[in-house]
Amino acid sequence: MADAILTSTLEPSAASAVQRAVGVTSVMEGSMAVSQAVKACRPAVISAYPITPQTHIVEFLAKMVADGELDAEYARVDSEFSAASVIGGASATGVRAYTASSSQGLLLMTEVIYYLAGTRLPVVITGANRGVSAPISLQPEHHDSQSLRDSGLIQLYVENAQEAYDAHIQAFKIAEDHQVLLPVMVCMDGYILTHVFEPVTTFDQAAIDAFLPAYDPIHYLSPERPMTFGPVADETNALEFHYLIQEAMQNAKKVVEAVAQEYKTTFGHYHGGLIDCYATQDAEIILVAMGSTVSTLREAVDQLRDEGLKVGLVKVRCFRPFPGDELCRAVQNATVVAVLDRALSMGSQGVLAGEVKAALYDAPHRPLVLGMLAGYGGREVTLETARDIVDRARRAADGSVIAPRVDFVGLKPEILASTRIQNGI
Amino acid sequence: MESRYGNALYTPGHRACPGCAASLAVRTILQATGPDVIVITATGCVETFTSPYPYSPWGVPWLHPLFENAGAVASGVELALKKKGLSDKVKVIVIGGDGGTLDIGMGSLSGMFERGHDVLYICYDNEAYMNTGVQRSSATPVGATTMTSPAGKAAWGKERPKKNLAAIALAHDIPYVATASIGFPKDLMRKVKRAIEIRGPKYLDVHSPCPIGWGFDPSRMIEVAQLAVQTGLVPLYETGYNQPVKARRIGKKRPVEEYLRLQNRFRHLFEREDHEHLAAIQALADDNIARYGLLMEAAKEANK
Numbered sequence: 001m002a003d004a005i006l007t008s009t010l011e012p013s014a015a016s017a018v019q020r021a022v023g024v025t026s027v028m029e030g031s032m033a034v035s036q037a038v039k040a041c042r043p044a045v046i047s048a049y050p051i052t053p054q055t056h057i058v059e060f061l062a063k064m065v066a067d068g069e070l071d072a073e074y075a076r077v078d079s080e081f082s083a084a085s086v087i088g089g090a091s092a093t094g095v096r097a098y099t100a101s102s103s104q105g106l107l108l109m110t111e112v113i114y115y116l117a118g119t120r121l122p123v124v125i126t127g128a129n130r131g132v133s134a135p136i137s138l139q140p141e142h143h144d145s146q147s148l149r150d151s152g153l154i155q156l157y158v159e160n161a162q163e164a165y166d167a168h169i170q171a172f173k174i175a176e177d178h179q180v181l182l183p184v185m186v187c188m189d190g191y192i193l194t195h196v197f198e199p200v201t202t203f204d205q206a207a208i209d210a211f212l213p214a215y216d217p218i219h220y221l222s223p224e225r226p227m228t229f230g231p232v233a234d235e236t237n238a239l240e241f242h243y244l245i246q247e248a249m250q251n252a253k254k255v256v257e258a259v260a261q262e263y264k265t266t267f268g269h270y271h272g273g274l275i276d277c278y279a280t281q282d283a284e285i286i287l288v289a290m291g292s293t294v295s296t297l298r299e300a301v302d303q304l305r306d307e308g309l310k311v312g313l314v315k316v317r318c319f320r321p322f323p324g325d326e327l328c329r330a331v332q333n334a335t336v337v338a339v340l341d342r343a344l345s346m347g348s349q350g351v352l353a354g355e356v357k358a359a360l361y362d363a364p365h366r367p368l369v370l371g372m373l374a375g376y377g378g379r380e381v382t383l384e385t386a387r388d389i390v391d392r393a394r395r396a397a398d399g400s401v402i403a404p405r406v407d408f409v410g411l412k413p414e415i416l417a418s419t420r421i422q423n424g425i
Numbered sequence: 426m427e428s429r430y431g432n433a434l435y436t437p438g439h440r441a442c443p444g445c446a447a448s449l450a451v452r453t454i455l456q457a458t459g460p461d462v463i464v465i466t467a468t469g470c471v472e473t474f475t476s477p478y479p480y481s482p483w484g485v486p487w488l489h490p491l492f493e494n495a496g497a498v499a500s501g502v503e504l505a506l507k508k509k510g511l512s513d514k515v516k517v518i519v520i521g522g523d524g525g526t527l528d529i530g531m532g533s534l535s536g537m538f539e540r541g542h543d544v545l546y547i548c549y550d551n552e553a554y555m556n557t558g559v560q561r562s563s564a565t566p567v568g569a570t571t572m573t574s575p576a577g578k579a580a581w582g583k584e585r586p587k588k589n590l591a592a593i594a595l596a597h598d599i600p601y602v603a604t605a606s607i608g609f610p611k612d613l614m615r616k617v618k619r620a621i622e623i624r625g626p627k628y629l630d631v632h633s634p635c636p637i638g639w640g641f642d643p644s645r646m647i648e649v650a651q652l653a654v655q656t657g658l659v660p661l662y663e664t665g666y667n668q669p670v671k672a673r674r675i676g677k678k679r680p681v682e683e684y685l686r687l688q689n690r691f692r693h694l695f696e697r698e699d700h701e702h703l704a705a706i707q708a709l710a711d712d713n714i715a716r717y718g719l720l721m722e723a724a725k726e727a728n729k
Contacts, residue, residue, distance in 0.1 A: 044508040045501060073504035078536030082497035085490065085533060089465070089501025092488055095508055097501065115491055221463045221486040221502060223515055230489030231476035 020268045021207030026200065030161040030193040031056035033200040034100070034126055034186075037168035039070045040208040041124075044095035047075040047086040052138055053190035054102040054128035080105035084112035084125070091121035092229055094220030096172065100126035102190060104133060106144040110151070116183045117152025117245060119230055122175035122215075123183045124168065127155075129291065129342070130190040131378060139378020140189035142290065142342040146319070146351045152245045154184040154252055155319040157290040161198040163271040164188045170259045173212050177259075179251040181218070187319075189292040189342075203267055211266050249321040256318050274323035276315040277330050279305060283312025285393050286331050286367075288356055289340040290316045293374070293381045297340070300386030311390055316352065324359030331360070334367045336397040338389050340374040340381070349406050350376075370396055374409040385409060434460055434484040440474040444643025446607040446633035446650060447471050447549040451520060453610045454547060454631075457617035460485060462516045463502055467495035467525030470556045471549065493529035495519045496537035499544045512543060516621045519546040523564035524554045527590050538597035538626045545620045545627040548590065551635040559638040563588035566658070567709065568702055569690040571638075576693035581702055586709060594628035595664060601627040603663035607634070608650030612673060616663060623665075632659045640689020652684040657710035660717040672717040681707045 028036070034057045038046075046065075048058035064070035073090075077083045080101045087097035101109060106127055116123055127145040131137035145155055154174060158164045164186065171184040188194060219227055233241055257273035264270035276294075279301050280286055287297050294315040304311045314330045316323065331337050337360075341350030348354060353371030360366050372389050375381045389409060396403040434455040441448035447470055455462070464487045466472045472489045475482050490498040496519065503517045521530060526548040537544060553571050554560040561574040567586045570576040574583040595602045601623045605613040613631060620627040634650050636643040653659040654673075658681060661673040682703065685691040694703055714720055 045504045047501070073508050075500060075504060075540060077497065077500075078532055078539070081494060082500075082533045082536050085494035085497030086501035086504070088490065088494075089488075089498035089503075090505040091501075092498075093463070093502045093505030093509070095505040097505075111491060112494060221488060223461045223463070223486055226460075226484055226486045228476055228481035228483050228487050230472075231478040231481065232473055233478050237478055 021203045021266055023201035023203045023267065026202075027197050028161070028200050029056060030164055030188065030196050030198065032060055033161045033165040033202075034168055034188070035060035035064065036202050037165045038098055039064050040203070040205060041098075041169060041172045041212055042096065042214075043072050043098040045073045045075065045087060045090035045097040047077050047083040047097075047099045049077050049080050049083045049101065049105065051080065051102045051105040053130060053194045054100045054105070054126065056194060057100045057126055057128070080108040081112060084109040084116065087123045088112060088116050088119070088121050091116070091123045092119065092221050094215070094217040094222070096176075096215040097123045098125070099123070100128065102128040103130035103144045107132060107147060110148060113148050113153050113183065114151045118241070120181040120248070121183060122181050124171045124175055125183065125185045126168070127185045127187040128190045128194045129187055137378055138190065140192055140292070140342065141376060141378060142187070142351065145185060145187045146343045148185070149320055149351070152182055152249070153320060154180070154182050154249070154256075155187055156184065156256075156317060157187045157319055158193065158317075159271065159292055159294040159315065161193060161196060161200050162269065164193060165200050165202060166263060166267070166269045166271060169208060169212060170263055173259050174252060174255050176215050177251075177255045178218060180248050180255050182245070182248055182252065187291065192292040201269070207266065211263070253318075253321050253323065272315055272317040274318040275326050275330060276317055278313040278315070280312035280314060280330050280334075282310055282333070284310040284335045285390055285397070286312045286314055286334040286337045287340065287386070287389065288314045288316060288327070288331070288337055288352065290319060290352060291342065293340055293342070296381055296383065297386055300383050300390070303383065304387070304390060309390065319352075322355055322359065324355075327356060327359050328363040331367055332363065332365050336368040336370065336393045338370045338372050338393040340372050340389065342375040344373055344376060344406065368397055370403045370407060371405060372407045372409050376408070379410050432484070436482040436484065438480070439482040440477065441470070442637055442643070444636040444646040445470070445474075446635065446646055447522070447551060448474070449610075450549050450607050450613070450631045450633050453607070453613050454518070454520065454617050455485060457614040458516065458518065458621055461514055462518050463488070463506075465490060465495050465499045465502065465517070465519045467519070467521035467530055468492035468556075469522035469525050470551070471520060471522065473556055492525050494533045495521050495525060495530055496534035496544075496546060499546070500537050500540060500542045503542045503544050517542075517544045518621075519544060521546070521548055522556070523548055523550045523552060524562045527563045527588050535593075535597065538594060538599050538628070541625055543624050543626070545617070545629065547617075547629045547631060549631050549633040551633045551638060552587070553635070553638050555635050555638045564590075568694055568706055570693055571690070581699060582690070582693065591628065591630055595666075597626070598666040599626040599628065600624075601663070601665040603628070604630045604632070604659070604661050606632040606650050606654050606659060606661060608632075608647055608654055609661065609673070612661060619663070638690070640692070641687050645687060649684070649687055652679060652687070655679040656681045656684045657714040657719050658684065658706075660713045660719055662717055670717060672719055674721055675714075675719045678714065678720055681710050
């Protein structure tokens with residue numbers, strides 16, 4: 001398994017190509033790719049509440065329903081809280097259900113997300129990542145979805161429109177696996193992925209139906225077999241329910257990997273399982289990132305490799321369950337690891353950086369780990385940003401600079417100064 | 426959890442307090458609906474006393490979601506049944522308390538009404554947050570003392586009258602809105618049966634006295650419930666979009682003091698001989714009698 005993870009196979013082998021599904025490639029918006037995938041998964045119930053930058057997805061789905069292309073019940077609800085609640089009710093009644101949201105909407109859903117996980121309702125939600133107020137911002141950050149990290153929600157982060165398409169089809173299969181039965185959120189950076197137009201290969205319905213059979217619930221609300229859902233637990237049994245969710249999360253690690261492999265065999269696309277490694281085996285400097293940043297970093301790694309720098313990249317594709325062991329194995333030969341975060345746990349450090357450090361604590365070899373806030377506040381991560389980060393990592397590794405615990409990449413001192421003056425500080 | 430106890434839809438053995446009107450309401454409601462229902466219960470007394478894992482008195486499929494989303498979860502259940510082709514066979518019912526309905530669940534309930542889901546939403550109205558230990562809700566009647574609206578030297582209990590959720594429900598132009606009381610169980614059953622025969626969103630408020638929260642002896646629960654109606658403080662009626670208001674007449678009007686004196690939550694009004702506020706409460710009852718035509722004479726007057 002470790003070899004399979006460390007040897008990233010971007011191109012499928014010739015042997016698997018024989019039985020591969022035939023795809024059609026066209027240029028489409030990232031949101032359209034998601035809606036095409038969701039449609040192909042045949043959800044019975046969809047709920048929708050508008051919030052930028054998620055809205056295009058549910059608009060496309062609404063049109064598909066209106067045009068008779070998608071046979072789903074579509075609820076235009078009164079809030080994101082209700083959006084999550086409607087799909088919870090539908091899932092408890094034994095059908096496949098879906099919604100999408102962003103930012104404040106995901107925060108408003110928070111209480112329901114915990115409930116969905118605790119009640120073991122395998123819904124799928126798209127999280128179009130966006131910053132959280134205040135200050136209000138429409139740009140991508142990971143605060144919204146990462147604030148849900150402790151809820152029992154499985155989270156997959158995708159790097160381009162194609163992966164957004166593929167990951168949604170995988171998400172239902174992961175969620176509904178009887179060893180898992182947890183909600184799954186596919187997280188995609190707002191605008192950068194929701195609004196980008198890219199070539200996306202979509203697959204025919206028969207192939208997707210074969211990959212993702214109809215939802216087969218174990219428990220559901222029915223007068224034919226009355227069951228009590230959502231009972232009161234207490235100090236004599238609540239711990240065991242939490243244990244079972246943690247166990248399902250552990251099971252999900254295997255399922256995420258297996259589903260990614262099966263998808264590769266069936267459709268020829270592979271974007272990693274729990275993680276995806278790029279040029280890591282001899283790398284001295286390893287970048288760790290999630291989401292759209294990964295695509296940029298892959299290009300940066302190629303350029304820096306051409307210049308003779310031993311740089312590698314680990315994409316954290318699955319943030320919950322967190323692939324700590326896989327990550328440790330991937331970075332075990334590196335000197336320094338730079339973690340790029342689009343979210344800061346205020347008063348502590350970058351969210352992903354904290355996770356990486358915690359995972360490495362038990363590892364036999366612990367490289368230096370640098371926490372870089374890059375892309376935070378929606379600030380663009382360019383090839384130059386990547387070069388700057390690698391340069392900082394190199395200097396920190398050779399001891400020429402002492403890296404701060406939280407490195408705000410691209411911070412503008414003039415804005416800090418003017419704000420402080422206004423506040424009389 | 427399997428919860429079948431013979432063929433009973435709601436079995437004994439749950440943990441409701443003695444004289445609990447809400448529990449009696451649940452039993453009465455399920456007698457009216459029969460087994461082909463899915464019940465959603467918002468967080469509150471009924472949820473708590475019926476579902477301590479691994480026990481359950483529910484002989485019907487039952488789901489407890491959260492405090493404030495029963496309307497939305499019921500919407501999802503209804504849509505799933507529709508997609509499964511079971512809408513005609515299985516009815517969706519919400520049973521929520523006044524806190525979960527009039528306060529925190531108001532938004533999701535309004536959404537459920539507006540979208541036209543085929544759901545009967547029943548509020549067991551015990552006029553405060555009883556599950557958390559008797560705090561004021563928007564359904565608490567004017568003058569009642571609660572833990573968060575206590576009477577004191579500078580306060581005479583809750584200062585505002587009850588929120589009229591039936592009127593708010595009716596403002597959604599839904600086909601059926603009714604009020605009932607556990608003091609009149611046949612009327613309650615008739616209204617539940619009527620409601621589930623109608624397609625679309627329905628709202629039913631069931632006035633449900635709480636011996637502990639209101640401070641009266643559990644053996645007098647039905648008497649208290651009946652007095653609330655007989656004084657005119659709790660009008661029983663049914664209506665709906667484009668329907669006249671059909672009120673249940675109260676026979677002989679009883680003064681509100683008879684009702685209030687039975688309950689500790691109003692005791693301060695009598696101890697301090699607060700005639701002004703007692704008169705204000707009587708005026709509310711009189712207004713109801715005139716507005717809904719609760720007395721035969723008043724009805725004649727209203728029809729002139």
